Amino acid sequence: MNFERSQPAPVSPTPGDPAVPSSPDPAGAASPDSARAPSQDLVRALTDERVIRALIDHRRLTRAELAAEIGISKPTAGESVRRLTERGLVADTGERTPGGRGRGRVGSYYALAPAIGGALAVTIGPEGIVAECLDVYGDGIASATRHPEPSRVGAALAEAVSEVRDLTPQPIRLAVVSAADPVDRVTGRLVQLPDSPFLVGELDPVAIICAYVDGPVIVDNDVNWAAAAQGRRDFAYLYLGEGLGAAIVDDGGIRRGSSGLTGEISHLLTVGPQGRAIAFIDLFGELGLRKPGTTAIDVPRLKESSTAVRETIATAVGGVIAAVIALADPEDIVVGGSWGPFLIGEIRAAAARLPRQVPLRAAAPTGSPASVGVRAEAISRLRASITADL
Amino acid sequence: MNFERSQPAPVSPTPGDPAVPSSPDPAGAASPDSARAPSQDLVRALTDERVIRALIDHRRLTRAELAAEIGISKPTAGESVRRLTERGLVADTGERTPGGRGRGRVGSYYALAPAIGGALAVTIGPEGIVAECLDVYGDGIASATRHPEPSRVGAALAEAVSEVRDLTPQPIRLAVVSAADPVDRVTGRLVQLPDSPFLVGELDPVAIICAYVDGPVIVDNDVNWAAAAQGRRDFAYLYLGEGLGAAIVDDGGIRRGSSGLTGEISHLLTVGPQGRAIAFIDLFGELGLRKPGTTAIDVPRLKESSTAVRETIATAVGGVIAAVIALADPEDIVVGGSWGPFLIGEIRAAAARLPRQVPLRAAAPTGSPASVGVRAEAISRLRASITADL
DNA sequence: TTTCCAAGGCAAGGGCCCTGACTAGAATCG
DNA sequence: CGATTCTAGTCAGGGCCCTTGCCTTGGAAA
Numbered sequence: 001m002n003f004e005r006s007q008p009a010p011v012s013p014t015p016g017d018p019a020v021p022s023s024p025d026p027a028g029a030a031s032p033d034s035a036r037a038p039s040q041d042l043v044r045a046l047t048d049e050r051v052i053r054a055l056i057d058h059r060r061l062t063r064a065e066l067a068a069e070i071g072i073s074k075p076t077a078g079e080s081v082r083r084l085t086e087r088g089l090v091a092d093t094g095e096r097t098p099g100g101r102g103r104g105r106v107g108s109y110y111a112l113a114p115a116i117g118g119a120l121a122v123t124i125g126p127e128g129i130v131a132e133c134l135d136v137y138g139d140g141i142a143s144a145t146r147h148p149e150p151s152r153v154g155a156a157l158a159e160a161v162s163e164v165r166d167l168t169p170q171p172i173r174l175a176v177v178s179a180a181d182p183v184d185r186v187t188g189r190l191v192q193l194p195d196s197p198f199l200v201g202e203l204d205p206v207a208i209i210c211a212y213v214d215g216p217v218i219v220d221n222d223v224n225w226a227a228a229a230q231g232r233r234d235f236a237y238l239y240l241g242e243g244l245g246a247a248i249v250d251d252g253g254i255r256r257g258s259s260g261l262t263g264e265i266s267h268l269l270t271v272g273p274q275g276r277a278i279a280f281i282d283l284f285g286e287l288g289l290r291k292p293g294t295t296a297i298d299v300p301r302l303k304e305s306s307t308a309v310r311e312t313i314a315t316a317v318g319g320v321i322a323a324v325i326a327l328a329d330p331e332d333i334v335v336g337g338s339w340g341p342f343l344i345g346e347i348r349a350a351a352a353r354l355p356r357q358v359p360l361r362a363a364a365p366t367g368s369p370a371s372v373g374v375r376a377e378a379i380s381r382l383r384a385s386i387t388a389d390l
Numbered sequence: 391m392n393f394e395r396s397q398p399a400p401v402s403p404t405p406g407d408p409a410v411p412s413s414p415d416p417a418g419a420a421s422p423d424s425a426r427a428p429s430q431d432l433v434r435a436l437t438d439e440r441v442i443r444a445l446i447d448h449r450r451l452t453r454a455e456l457a458a459e460i461g462i463s464k465p466t467a468g469e470s471v472r473r474l475t476e477r478g479l480v481a482d483t484g485e486r487t488p489g490g491r492g493r494g495r496v497g498s499y500y501a502l503a504p505a506i507g508g509a510l511a512v513t514i515g516p517e518g519i520v521a522e523c524l525d526v527y528g529d530g531i532a533s534a535t536r537h538p539e540p541s542r543v544g545a546a547l548a549e550a551v552s553e554v555r556d557l558t559p560q561p562i563r564l565a566v567v568s569a570a571d572p573v574d575r576v577t578g579r580l581v582q583l584p585d586s587p588f589l590v591g592e593l594d595p596v597a598i599i600c601a602y603v604d605g606p607v608i609v610d611n612d613v614n615w616a617a618a619a620q621g622r623r624d625f626a627y628l629y630l631g632e633g634l635g636a637a638i639v640d641d642g643g644i645r646r647g648s649s650g651l652t653g654e655i656s657h658l659l660t661v662g663p664q665g666r667a668i669a670f671i672d673l674f675g676e677l678g679l680r681k682p683g684t685t686a687i688d689v690p691r692l693k694e695s696s697t698a699v700r701e702t703i704a705t706a707v708g709g710v711i712a713a714v715i716a717l718a719d720p721e722d723i724v725v726g727g728s729w730g731p732f733l734i735g736e737i738r739a740a741a742a743r744l745p746r747q748v749p750l751r752a753a754a755p756t757g758s759p760a761s762v763g764v765r766a767e768a769i770s771r772l773r774a775s776i777t778a779d780l
Numbered sequence: 781t782t783t784c785c786a787a788g789g790c791a792a793g794g795g796c797c798c799t800g801a802c803t804a805g806a807a808t809c810g
Numbered sequence: 811c812g813a814t815t816c817t818a819g820t821c822a823g824g825g826c827c828c829t830t831g832c833c834t835t836g837g838a839a840a
Binding site for chain 4: 039040041043044047072073075076079096103104105106
């Protein structure tokens with residue numbers, strides 16, 4: 001077994017595949033710090049970590065600048081740089097301090113070595129596949145896009161990742177993936193839930209991507225990544241498009257649940273026509289608003305529907321909101337997806353009839369909030385993985 | 391402002407009261423460790439911390455035993471004990487190693503000094519008030535109980551806490567409180583939600599208890615504490631008694647939401663008679679199962695009700711379970727409260743008709759799970775507060 | 781060319797921990 | 811009852827990491 005350890009995340013180096021390099025996880029899962037060596041090479045490691053962090057923030061620094069920035073002495077800074085250079089994590093850029101700075105001796109600029117590698121950020125959805133390689137600074141190094149037919153998603157994913165891999169000189173230390181379908185938290189696979197629209201289809205991104213990446217592959221639902229990108233502590237994101245979903249952020253962290261299916265609200269009971277209780281997704285079946293032959297909602301038809309139908313839908317959404325309030329107590333609720341913001345007026349009215357009130361906002365129609373969240377996670381994990389191994 | 395910092399918790403030293411000692415919070419909220427001094431007195435602090443932890447675990451140890459236990463050298467252990475003794479955290483117990491141990495020189499047993507203090511664990515519910523003082527080892531030092539009339543809850547709480555305070559020689563460093571009503575996460579007050587049973591009533595435990603305690607006062611709902619005591623990573627606890635509630639544990643942490651009202655499921659929509667959508671609590675009104683004159687459910691009447699009514703209730707609970715599954719994705723659901731386990735068979739049958747399945751368990755009828763959770767939290771916070779200030 | 785001045789290196793010193801040897805002191809053995 | 815045995819605690823020496831203070835280096839300004 002070599003599951004990813006870091007707690008707040010969905011997971012998944014493939015358990016069985018021997019071809020997968022997958023992070024070695026040296027010397028046992030380190031508990032908070034105190035489990036570490038009782039001795040004082042800990043403080044050296046800490047110094048090195050601070051040097052790396054300073055170089056992430058400032059891109060290039062002389063040893064004197066490092067000392068000033070971190071608050072350590074010059075000899076210590078010099079020693080740390082020497083150690084890190086020896087390990088290949090830091091390199092002399094060859095640049096020297098510009099003459100303009102003053103008259104003193106010129107300093108040598110050091111920066112993180114390219115060998116520290118990059119991270120892959122991948123989004124998979126009905127609108128296509130985007131794979132992108134980012135460096136520690138958060139800059140894009142390379143990217144590739146595909147718009148495959150539904151049957152070729154797996155192959156196209158492999159192509160895109162392979163292309164990015166070839167375009168990237170650095171090693172790729174991990175991948176973070178967003179998929180537009182429910183993701184099984186344990187295996188990282190896309191799963192089909194009964195009666196839910198299945199936009200991407202059967203897919204095991206971990207198995208495909210692992211071959212091109214040296215470390216863990218993290219997969220999660222796009223709605224979760226979009227929610228993570230909001231940077232709020234307690235809120236809920238209601239996704240109302242061809243599929244139905246929700247993401248819940250509590251105490252600053254995304255709530256995933258035991259199998260990662262938190263927010264799959266299709267089967268939530270709510271109010272249907274004539275006040276009957278009905279599963280949320282079934283409402284659209286009854287109203288004839290599902291795309292024929294699929295499980296997806298027919299959004300264009302929905303948008304053209306009568307006022308009465310829209311009221312009915314909004315009332316049902318109100319029931320979903322009541323459930324979200326009861327079970328997640330968000331500070332506010334963001335309504336997104338292809339038709340959610342379209343009905344925001346009716347939904348607000350329906351929510352106003354609930355016993356507990358929560359502010360509702362329509363999602364800003366930004367490009368793709370999920371990819372923002374994926375990128376942020378990829379960068380933060382890349383940085384963590386660098387400082388993790390001393 | 392002096393809100394408690396530690397993230398995973400509901401909070402509340404009173405903001406305004408100048409009479410409140412309330413923890414000083416010295417030198418800024420320390421981030422994980424790296425924000426600490428860059429130097430190596432950090433490792434000394436770490437050593438001291440380990441000594442304290444070892445003394446918590448073993449109660450009394452000689453310096454030689456400490457060295458062996460922690461894995462440090464004897465001189466280092468001796469130095470640490472000297473420092474800690476000087477600071478009043480550790481004391482020579484006067485006990486000496488028993489002759490039976492061997493023939494060598496007798497050693498001096500050291501233990502944590504009484505001055506490190508204790509923690510208050512308080513439960514407030516319709517069945518009464520219990521205040522209890524615990525020491526670092528988790529042993530009860532003193533306790534007091536009250537069974538006040540509803541109008542005297544505040545006064546009785548003050549009495550009980552005061553009594554425990556007087557019985558305790560040690561300083562009391564913090565209090566953890568369980569209350570049988572919804573707790574506002576920000577203020578720590580008990581809040582009345584529309585149409586919910588309000589068992590304890592208007593109360594501000596923080597304001598009352600603060601006067602007797604040197605540190606923070608943490609208040610939360612009893613259902614949350616009961617859930618926390620289960621020690622599982624991802625599950626939900628459904629409380630079905632005179633009041634209705636739920637607690638959600640995700641990734642090992644209790645979910646509270648922005649105002650602490652996560653799990654207040656009274657207004658969740660579910661299936662009522664004739665398949666109509668109805669708020670969970672209203673069902674009991676329609677069935678005539680609410681105590682006259684109150685908002686509480688009449689449990690004896692409920693238990694005597696007909697099979698049809700029980701089926702109806704179980705179906706409604708099934709709807710609540712569907713919502714919990716959709717929005718929390720628990721590994722399993724524990725059903726507790728005064729009538730939940732009573733209907734577990736019917737509820738299981740209703741849940742079996744849902745599209746997604748989750749194992750249901752009846753809560754073990756242990757004494758009071760909430761007080762277990764409160765005690766555990768009090769002890770763990772007490773220990774953390776000791777090791778926190780070096 | 782000389783002067784200036786910051787970068788970088790060297791040496792000394794302090795703190796913390798470790799190892800190994802020594803002292804202290806009580807129980808057990810002969 | 812003294813010698814032996816064995817362990818608690820202390821002392822001395824040494825390594826590692828960091829700091830301060832001073833010196834050297836080497837371009838730019840004068």
